Amino acid sequence: MLNILKIKGTKTIPDFVQVRDEQMTLIAYFRLNQIEKGLTKNNLTTEIEGITKLLNKIPFGIIHKYSPSNEQ
Secondary structure, eight states, X not given: OEXXXXXXXXXXXXXXXXXXXXXXXXXXXXXXXXHHHHHHHTTOGGGHHHHHHHHHHSOTTXXXXXXXXXXX
């Protein structure tokens, strides 16, 4: 299970994504406009499609639980 958080940027700082494990340890941190590159760099290539769909639906600032079996 992974915890996904979309972070809203400012005028000069872009939007970011945090991917954390069950203990809330940071696994990946990347710009929202570079989802595929960020997931590939952090060895999450099998989850690109599911996490991308999730990021397109969830609001900023809310932690969302993600596991491959419950792609939401």
